[in-house]
Amino acid sequence: MTIFLIIIAILIIWVIISFNRLVTLRNQVKNAFTQIDIQLKRRHDLIPNLVESVKGAMKFEQETLTKVMEARAKAINAFQSGNIKEGFQNENIITQALGRLFALRESYPELKSNQQVSQLMEELTATENKISFARQFYNDITTKYNTAIEVFPTNIIAKMMNFTPFDLFELPKDSQEREVPKVNLSI
Amino acid sequence: MNIYEQQKKNKRLTIIILIVFILFFLAIGLGFDYFYLNSFLMASYDPYSGSPQPKFVPIGTVASLIISLIFVLIAFTNGIKMLISSTGARMPDPNNLKERQLLNVVEEMALAAGIPRPITYIVPDNDLNAFATGFSPEKSYIFVTQGLIDNLTREELQAVIGHEISHIRFYDIRLMTVITVLINAIGIISDFMSRSMRRGYSGYRSSSSRRNNASGIIFLIWIIFVILAPIISRILAMAISRQREYLADAGSAELTRNPKALISALEKIRMAIQPTKSMKDSVAHLCITDPRGSLIEERTDFFSNLFATHPPMEKRILALKLMAYEYEKNKQT
Numbered sequence: 022m023t024i025f026l027i028i029i030a031i032l033i034i035w036v037i038i039s040f041n042r043l044v045t046l047r048n049q050v051k052n053a054f055t056q057i058d059i060q061l062k063r064r065h066d067l068i069p070n071l072v073e074s075v076k077g078a079m080k081f082e083q084e085t086l087t088k089v090m091e092a093r094a095k096a097i098n099a100f101q102s103g104n105i106k107e108g109f110q111n112e113n114i115i116t117q118a119l120g121r122l123f124a125l126r127e128s129y130p131e132l133k134s135n136q137q138v139s140q141l142m143e144e145l146t147a148t149e150n151k152i153s154f155a156r157q158f159y160n161d162i163t164t165k166y167n168t169a170i171e172v173f174p175t176n177i178i179a180k181m182m183n184f185t186p187f188d189l190f191e192l193p194k195d196s197q198e199r200e201v202p203k204v205n206l207s208i
Numbered sequence: 209m210n211i212y213e214q215q216k217k218n219k220r221l222t223i224i225i226l227i228v229f230i231l232f233f234l235a236i237g238l239g240f241d242y243f244y245l246n247s248f249l250m251a252s253y254d255p256y257s258g259s260p261q262p263k264f265v266p267i268g269t270v271a272s273l274i275i276s277l278i279f280v281l282i283a284f285t286n287g288i289k290m291l292i293s294s295t296g297a298r299m300p301d302p303n304n305l306k307e308r309q310l311l312n313v314v315e316e317m318a319l320a321a322g323i324p325r326p327i328t329y330i331v332p333d334n335d336l337n338a339f340a341t342g343f344s345p346e347k348s349y350i351f352v353t354q355g356l357i358d359n360l361t362r363e364e365l366q367a368v369i370g371h372e373i374s375h376i377r378f379y380d381i382r383l384m385t386v387i388t389v390l391i392n393a394i395g396i397i398s399d400f401m402s403r404s405m406r407r408g409y410s411g412y413r414s415s416s417s418r419r420n421n422a423s424g425i426i427f428l429i430w431i432i433f434v435i436l437a438p439i440i441s442r443i444l445a446m447a448i449s450r451q452r453e454y455l456a457d458a459g460s461a462e463l464t465r466n467p468k469a470l471i472s473a474l475e476k477i478r479m480a481i482q483p484t485k486s487m488k489d490s491v492a493h494l495c496i497t498d499p500r501g502s503l504i505e506e507r508t509d510f511f512s513n514l515f516a517t518h519p520p521m522e523k524r525i526l527a528l529k530l531m532a533y534e535y536e537k538n539k540q541t
Contacts, residue, residue: 049322053322056319060319136305139305140305140308143305143308143309143312144308144312146312146362147309147312147313147315147316150312150316150366151315151316151319154316154317154319154320154463155319155320157320157465158319158320158321158322161322162322
């Protein structure tokens with residue numbers, strides 16, 4: 022009888038611990054996603070400033086600048102109407118276009134020496150990095166969570182309590198995601 | 209060896225050394241109780257004859273641990289304030305481009321590690337160094353020298369901050385605190401022993417009547433342990449510290465996915481010969497490099513390595529090059 026009670030007690034403790042672990046992981050996943058969202062919004066705020074201050078100097082990049090502004094508008098619209106997938110597609114376009122602008126900055130000496138542009142560039146570089154690091158962490162923690170709800174025996178609890186897997190961020194094949202933020206802005 | 213294998217290996221070695229450390233402490237402490245204090249309390253009574261039954265209670269072991277714990281806690285409560293005032297550290301100025309960059313890089317690495325952003329300070333020292341502290345990732349601190357900000361590129365700075373953030377996220381501060389408590393506890397016992405030995409008293413001799421030869425040999429081994437205790441505990445602590453450095457290097461590479469940046473940062477730090485005057489030896493195990501100067505880290509012979517907080521630069525760079533090689537290879541395929 023005592024042994025039976027002990028086994029029941031151990032089982033209950035195990036269920037509580039596993040459940041709490043899953044909840045903690047799920048909250049971490051949600052928080053990681055919020056972080057990405059915060060950084061994307063920050064980038065949306067910074068882009069008009071950047072475009073405004075380099076527009077005069079970067080005469081041959083008007084097309085890229087327009088592309089960035091268009092993609093920004095589309096992304097904001099898509100997120101507002103709840104179309105997450107389209108939103109992230111446009112975010113990827115922004116990332117690529119900004120990477121091009123960063124690289125080209127070297128060939129515009131008046132931009133290189135401009136203090137205000139330097140600060141804006143630093144902010145945007147940081148935001149670009151934050152976006153990709155936040156995604157990296159999101160993917161790591163989501164993989165951990167998805168694994169936790171799939172492996173035996175935690176999967177029993179996950180099924181009973183309705184823990185569903187989250188999607189990972191997949192980067193387009195031709196993306197240079199990891200290269201883009203690596204632009205060296207130190208003078 | 210890739211980043212994850214390296215991390216697994218370092219974590220495993222930490223646990224093994226920590227177990228050895230705890231066993232060593234128990235050997236010293238319980239030996240002290242058994243041979244010296246004769247910690248047999250008349251705790252329980254035999255219900256039939258009513259005579260007291262001796263029961264072993266390790267008073268000395270427990271007492272030394274508690275005293276040591278209190279000392280360390282007292283040192284901790286004012287630790288950060290003392291550190292800020294003794295190093296002359298200041299907050300970075302967000303309007304200065306380089307310092308803004310530092311703040312951004314710290315936030316980037318905190319995001320990559322999934323921990324709240326550590327509070328950042330700049331230490332006015334021209335040497336290249338950085339260190340991290342704080343009892344939990346929820347509230348932690350990173351100190352960076354002026355020389356580091358001035359001499360590293362953005363990527364290199366990111367790699368160094370990644371190293372420090374890894375010390376925080378792997379709970380190295382807690383680990384080293386536990387080790388400090390153990391070292392102090394061992395110190396208390398061996399100090400007590402050496403003092404009373406000088407007075408010419410031995411608890412063993414006074415109660416030798418109830419011991420045989422086998423316990424005499426154990427006693428002898430124990431005495432040798434006690435004499436060597438300060439050296440052995442330091443060697444063990446430094447062995448753990450070096451494993452944590454490799455682990456933090458691998459952790460930085462994991463966060464930045466750019467082991468090459470840490471290699472070039474370490475090369476630059478290596479070139480800065482002078483010691484970091486503003487950083488004390490007591491925080492050496494949480495720095496990116498030993499604050500006593502790079503000459504210490506260039507020695508690769510066995511004995512100087514035994515007492516070093518950091519592995520030789522050459523070995524750290526080699527380990528990172530292996531990671532970089534694996535990383536590039538995987539990216540191409």
